[in-house]
Amino acid sequence: MGKIKVSYYLTEQLEKLGISDFFGLPGDYNFKLIESVEKNPSTNWIGCTNELNAGYAADGYARVKGYGALITTYGVGELSAINAIAGCFAENIPVIKIVGVPATKFIEQNTVLHHNFEHPDYYAFEKAYSSVVETTAYLNKTNAKSEIDRVLSVFVNQKKPVYIAVPVDICDMEIDNNPNFDIAKSDEKNLGAAVSHILELINDSKKPVIIADVLVERFLAVEEAKKFIEKSKIPVTTFLMGKGLIHSDYEGFIGTYLGKYENQSVYEYVNNSDCVMSIGVIYSDLNTFGFDIGFNPSDNIQIFGTYTIVENYKYENILMADVLQALYEQITPKKIAVPQREKTFFVSKSNTDEKLSAKYIFPRFQDFLLPDDIVFSETGIISYGVAAMDLPKGANLYNQVLWGSIGWATPAAFGASIAAKDKRVVLLTGEGSHQLTACEISSMMRYGTKPVIIVLNNDGYTIERLLSDDPMDEFNKIAQWNYSKLPEVFTGDVWTAQARTNNEFDSVLTEAKEQQKTKMCYIEIFADKMDIPDLTKKIIECKLTNKAAKTV
Numbered sequence: 067m068g069k070i071k072v073s074y075y076l077t078e079q080l081e082k083l084g085i086s087d088f089f090g091l092p093g094d095y096n097f098k099l100i101e102s103v104e105k106n107p108s109t110n111w112i113g114c115t116n117e118l119n120a121g122y123a124a125d126g127y128a129r130v131k132g133y134g135a136l137i138t139t140y141g142v143g144e145l146s147a148i149n150a151i152a153g154c155f156a157e158n159i160p161v162i163k164i165v166g167v168p169a170t171k172f173i174e175q176n177t178v179l180h181h182n183f184e185h186p187d188y189y190a191f192e193k194a195y196s197s198v199v200e201t202t203a204y205l206n207k208t209n210a211k212s213e214i215d216r217v218l219s220v221f222v223n224q225k226k227p228v229y230i231a232v233p234v235d236i237c238d239m240e241i242d243n244n245p246n247f248d249i250a251k252s253d254e255k256n257l258g259a260a261v262s263h264i265l266e267l268i269n270d271s272k273k274p275v276i277i278a279d280v281l282v283e284r285f286l287a288v289e290e291a292k293k294f295i296e297k298s299k300i301p302v303t304t305f306l307m308g309k310g311l312i313h314s315d316y317e318g319f320i321g322t323y324l325g326k327y328e329n330q331s332v333y334e335y336v337n338n339s340d341c342v343m344s345i346g347v348i349y350s351d352l353n354t355f356g357f358d359i360g361f362n363p364s365d366n367i368q369i370f371g372t373y374t375i376v377e378n379y380k381y382e383n384i385l386m387a388d389v390l391q392a393l394y395e396q397i398t399p400k401k402i403a404v405p406q407r408e409k410t411f412f413v414s415k416s417n418t419d420e421k422l423s424a425k426y427i428f429p430r431f432q433d434f435l436l437p438d439d440i441v442f443s444e445t446g447i448i449s450y451g452v453a454a455m456d457l458p459k460g461a462n463l464y465n466q467v468l469w470g471s472i473g474w475a476t477p478a479a480f481g482a483s484i485a486a487k488d489k490r491v492v493l494l495t496g497e498g499s500h501q502l503t504a505c506e507i508s509s510m511m512r513y514g515t516k517p518v519i520i521v522l523n524n525d526g527y528t529i530e531r532l533l534s535d536d537p538m539d540e541f542n543k544i545a546q547w548n549y550s551k552l553p554e555v556f557t558g559d560v561w562t563a564q565a566r567t568n569n570e571f572d573s574v575l576t577e578a579k580e581q582q583k584t585k586m587c588y589i590e591i592f593a594d595k596m597d598i599p600d601l602t603k604k605i606i607e608c609k610l611t612n613k614a615a616k617t618v
Contacts, residue, residue, distance in 0.1 A: 093139020
């Protein structure tokens with residue numbers, strides 16, 4: 067069994083989960099934690115420009131690899147990162163937040179040390195985190211081993227962020243090197259009952275449909291879901307957060323659900339179904355296009371990470387992957403006519419000097435994507451711009467539709483680049499969001515990653531202009547940057563370009579495909595400040611019509 071230092075034990079157990087890269091910033095209270103990462107031959111320390119960006123990077127990393135880790139110093143560092151961890155909590159991103167805190171003797175004596183208050187409260191920041199993580203732990207001489215095991219058990223079972231505070235002296239304390247995790251297993255009785263209930267509804271249905279969404283990926287059940295979907299022959303759609311789970315060319319894929327605004331055949335099929343099966347769905351406002359659904363999910367079938375609801379009856383303690391595997395083994399394929407899928411974007415290169423607009427940008431961006439790409443889209447109009455795209459085989463789209471923190475996508479794309487060095491990462495962001503976290507471009511260059519970054523410059527917060535009473539209000543303006551010159555401030559190999567017309571956009575995308583093989587590509591494109599995707603226009607027009615009707 068042997069003995070091992072606390073910090074080494076924590077690093078070693080996280081490495082076993084596939085976390086080979088730890089993001090964060092150094093501070094005098096976390097040096098020993100970072101050293102444990104550096105001295106482990108299977109793990110790497112990834113330094114970022116600030117703690118918020120490091121948290122976003124760990125988020126992007128976890129989306130690709132399943133789990134992520136963030137290390138900061140006490141107080142100032144952890145509070146800088148808390149928004150990123152809150153986003154992980156909202157969207158079920160398993161990131162462990164590790165914080166180095168002052169030595170036990172100072173905590174016990176309530177000593178006034180830096181990064182604390184005049185009247186110290188050494189547990190204030192743990193309390194702050196308690197609302198945005200699944201569980202917290204503050205290690206001491208008696209609980210270090212048991213608390214690490216408990217927190218990591220929650221981490222693995224719930225697939226949500228967790229928090230561990232490690233005093234400087236506890237890092238070097240030796241504990242038994244015998245992991246004792248409580249990893250959840252499905253209750254076999256409940257599993258059998260739930261699967262039987264689900265199969266009964268499916269077998270009795272004439273027009274079933276499956277909605278696959280983001281929690282399938284979070285709970286590591288992608289392969290089980292795909293096997294069941296393909297064998298069942300049930301038509302399948304995805305919401306925006308789950309876009310990319312089902313390949314666009316899969317014969318049973320009826321298209322992305324975009325409410326009443328686009329893909330009308332999908333809208334009608336889903337809302338006229340006599341058996342809606344939700345797999346890992348988050349029924350939030352933006353993910354459902356304003357709760358634009360004509361059915362009650364709980365009246366049908368809802369499969370979540372650790373429980374399932376069928377006709378409003380909740381089957382506890384059954385894991386998503388186990389439910390889907392059992393359904394795959396027992397399902398009798400349905401014979402259902404799949405509606406012809408509508409395609410919103412039809413790509414045709416325009417060799418003209420016409421000014422760039424959303425009407426051309428997003429279809430051309432779709433054409434630029436390659437199989438197995440990892441695509442990040444920023445919050446705002448871009449989320450709706452990519453909503454109707456078809457993704458090539460094996461490509462994944464990541465967004466932050468629920469938490470919606472602008473600036474998230476740039477460092478998240480960096481984290482994904484570290485997680486998947488063998489794949490191409492493509493980031494599409496607006497310049498307003500990009501300004502919040504653009505310094506992480508330097509980390510991309512520092513660590514030799516090669517993403518393709520496209521910054522849409524439309525002169526301000528366009529999404530806020532659309533939502534404001536006065537679109538030209540001063541608060542929607544932002545500082546003007548020459549974005550294509552930004553990478554020159556940093557050290558590294560990068561190719562930059564600008565595009566203002568359709569023809570220029572075609573040219574830079576063609577060049578980027580070659581340049582990206584050896585270096586990062588950074589492209590600035592321009593559009594009018596009120597230029598928006600067609601889907602966004604339809605949503606805004608619908609809201610304005612409804613608002614006008616209410617005032618009559």
